Amino acid sequence: MPSGQAVLHKGRWVASRMPAATPEGADEASANRDLWTQASADYTDEHAIRAWAANEITWGIFNIPEDQLDVLGEVAGLDVVELGCGTAYFSAWLARRGARPVGIDLTPAQLATARRCQERFGLSFPLLEADAGHIPLPGRRFDLAISECGASLWCDPARWIPEAARLLRPGGRLVFHTTTVLVAMCQPGMTRYAGQELLRPQREVSRLQSPGHGVEFHPSHSEWIQILRAAGFAIDALHELYAPPDASTHPYYKLATARWAQQWPVEEIWVAHLTPADADIAAETPQ
Ligand SMILES: C[S@@+](CC[C@H](N)C(=O)[O-])C[C@H]1O[C@@H](n2cnc3c(N)ncnc32)[C@H](O)[C@@H]1O
Secondary structure (H helix, E strand, C coil), X not given: CCCCEEEEECCEEEEECCCCCCHHHHHHHHHHHHHHHHHHHHHHHHHHHHHHHCCCCEECCCCEEXXXXXXXXXXXXXXXXXXXXXXXXXXXXXXXXXXXXXXXXXXXXHHHHHHXXXXXXXXXXXXXXXXXXXXXXXXXXXXXXXXXXXXHHHCCHHHHHHHHHHHEEEEEEXXXXXECHHHHHHCCCCCCCCCCCCCCCHHXXXXXXXXXXXXXXXXCHHHHHHHHHHCCEEEEEEEEECCCCCCCCCXXXXXXXXXXXXXXXXXXEEEEEECHHHHHHHHHCCC
């Protein structure tokens, strides 16, 4: 199995030992920073206090309890990096359970909210403004890399997955949550709920750019497997998330109604770990 970066070539993800090209990445980062600056003003700044105040760890727009899924396991004592931490409530939940998180995000407005919440809740951990595809931290520094619809959805996986591999210690775990290819194919527009028809070809949603709505990445399952393996990860689990029977439709993230998401998986969580042999190569790969 070749190790190194994965690149999108003629519509397919392929392994390469070359660093990912940057011009496309730079465009995506700037469009997504603009989008999340606006989202901060519209919703996430105000929502952050509620999320920080919650005691329970939950996943996604329908708040599926971690206790039901059990994807994280024991986190006490772990060095954790959150890639695209936004307002950093997920890192806060992990810190309260004894982890040592570092939050990475591209958008200053999101990090400003995270810092205000740190002060308000008296819980401090490092926050770093950086692109998840190029993080100015030494390698082999973390036990767990996590992303909850952060880099996992908004950063080119050819850039951030190898970077997660570089940051992890041998055997370190990667847990990321993102929205499904299915919902991306069924959405009539980025701000309208998914319907019951396939409106976009699967091959077009790998990189999905919409005017005024940034750039999302929806690799298919086979593409995720290729990307993860190319970076040295072994896959442990894939959890497909449905809305619970009593769920309400999310008022801000117009992705799918609760009714839709009770029938089809709207989000998913991947769990992988860095295989020890490949960890050596990932740590040596120049960024
Ligand atoms: C839906 S939020 C997810 C974060 C968190 N779970 C939350 O809801 O606050 C997406 C975040 O990803 C960040 N992001 C997008 N692209 C990124 C990149 N290339 N590197 C780091 N962060 C990125 C955005 O700035 C935004 O804060």
